[in-house]
Amino acid sequence: MSINTASTPAVVGSSRDAPASAPHRPPRRAAWAGVVSLGLGIFTLVASEFLPASLLSPIAADLGISEGTAGQLVTATSVIGIIGGPLVVSALPRIDRRWVMVALTALAVLSNVLVSIAPVFGLMLASRLLLGLAISGFWAMSLAVTAQLVPADRLGRAMTIVNMGVSLATIAAVPAGAFLGELVGWRTVFLGAAAAGIVALVVQLLTLPSVPPTGAPGFRTLVRTAARPVVALGVLAIVLIAGGHFIGFTYLRPAFEEIGGASPAALAMLLAVFGVASFAGNLVAGPIADRRLGVLVIGAPTAIGAATVLYALAGANPVAAAIAVVVWGAGFGAIPTMVQTWMARVAPDRLESSGGLVVAAFQIAITVGAAVGGLLVDSVGVQAAFLGGGVAAVLGAVVLTAAKAR
Missing domain, CATH: 1.20.1250.20 (MFS general substrate transporter like domains)
Incomplete structure (x- = not known):
């Protein structure tokens, strides 16, 4: 599938499934x-x-x-x-x-x-x-x-x-x-x-100016969009990447409490650091997505995977844990912009349907990630949850890259 990244997003596809002309943009x-x-x-x-x-x-x-x-x-x-x-x-x-x-x-x-x-x-x-x-x-x-x-x-x-x-x-x-x-x-x-x-x-x-709807209307279009192999693989990849994040992030506190000398104040500081790093990751994601989307597709999930593994192995080293959280936050902060831009590239004629699928995938990832993480924590240990989450995030990057190649 050939993607022209400089084309207008809403003009690809059959005459039945997409508008006949590019939308008129405001100044x-x-x-x-x-x-x-x-x-x-x-x-x-x-x-x-x-x-x-x-x-x-x-x-x-x-x-x-x-x-x-x-x-x-x-x-x-x-x-x-x-x-x-x-x-x-x-x-x-x-x-x-x-x-x-x-x-x-x-x-x-x-x-x-x-x-x-x-x-x-x-x-x-x-x-x-x-x-x-x-x-x-x-x-x-x-x-x-x-x-x-x-x-x-x-x-x-x-x-x-x-x-x-x-x-x-x-x-x-x-x-x-x-x-x-x-x-x-x-x-x-x-x-x-x-x-x-x-x-x-x-x-x-x-x-906000007038914005006409794009693509064919109704539930049938949503189903057809989800049935496209490249879109279906993209949704799977989002579930793996975001789910991998939530497998570990949901149980950040019990993992942090295993680090010697940890306190509630230190945990609060760690969460604040994660939030700031996530904000920074989002800021840099946009320009990279516009120019080097493939780099971001590999880099952001890999950052999550590497950081969760480092966090799991940090043991009693709070410095290593802090470094892991910075990398983790930056990687996850880039994910929403990355996956939305990716979807716009592979399904430019179905932006509304693919947007709905992206949101559904994130919500599924939150639910499934927390559940799988809980099972791993209870049955194996908190380190297993972080290691499993890291593997899932990197696997999601592989799936997303393979889907784009198709």
């Missing part, structure tokens, strides 16, 4: 303002997703439930994400994508408001399902929308801006939620998240 400044608005939207959505992780104790105490039950508020958004992205792409085939993104942001605002006033856990859980749908749909559509705003040879840079929202939210949401929860109460924190969503909504209305 450059307006286009990049729209890209920034998508990044801001992603930031507010992902920050809302992570907030309960820092507020479980007060939520549980207020509602009279266990902290384990309260933790399902986080799980719910991930589970719905497996079907949410493909569902939004398939169910809204002909609506201007500007209004789809605005509506999904509004849905997240509604979710946070409902959580802030929910008198019982059931209503709160249902509200979080709405957020999961908003996040997965917004992220799934972001690739196709961004590809219509910027030239194809700038798509990697543009997706870096969009995914910067994920990196910033990962770094800031949990500590900010914990601090503000103590200061003003957990319900007010969710109202604040709703206010941030309104800001993102207004910015989108002011900057």
Whole structure:
């Protein structure tokens, strides 16, 4: 399969499956303002997703439930994400994508408001399902929308801006939620998240231009896209790479506690270092993806694999563990931009469907990775989880390279 990386993403394919002509792009400044608005939207959505992780104790105490039950508020958004992205792409085939993104942001605002006033856990859980749908749909559509705003040879840079929202939210949401929860109460924190969503909504209305849908509509197109061998291999590779990351990352704390002299403060510092390294990895991923995508396809997953193995073997050496976390964070920070750019190259006529499949693959990876990691930790030991995760990540890079070669 020959890929012209400088072509416009949405014009390849049969006349039945793709638009007849390239989309008309807005002026450059307006286009990049729209890209920034998508990044801001992603930031507010992902920050809302992570907030309960820092507020479980007060939520549980207020509602009279266990902290384990309260933790399902986080799980719910991930589970719905497996079907949410493909569902939004398939169910809204002909609506201007500007209004789809605005509506999904509004849905997240509604979710946070409902959580802030929910008198019982059931209503709160249902509200979080709405957020999961908003996040997965917004992220799934972001690739196709961004590809219509910027030239194809700038798509990697543009997706870096969009995914910067994920990196910033990962770094800031949990500590900010914990601090503000103590200061003003957990319900007010969710109202604040709703206010941030309104800001993102207004910015989108002011900057995001009209974006027509791309490709053939409906669920059938999604199935046909998933049935393409190169796309199916890409989805498998994403599950392996991201799943390998979560096999180890989910059990970072018990592994770190095996290092002599480890303390909760040191663990917090280690997680902060991971977040900063992840942000840096995302920043450099865009230009590399635009110019040397093959290098990034091999380099980022290999960095995860090497880092997890080093972390597993660090033993009582906190310096080695810190180095491993820096490399690991940088590698994983590059993954979202890398896989989205890769999908745009191999399926330029099916950007919306492939975007939905990417989101579903990430959510499957989170669920499966945590489960497999738990089995390895319980049956063999925490080192086995890290070694297994490293092997899976490198194997994913091999699959992705082989798929591109086809």
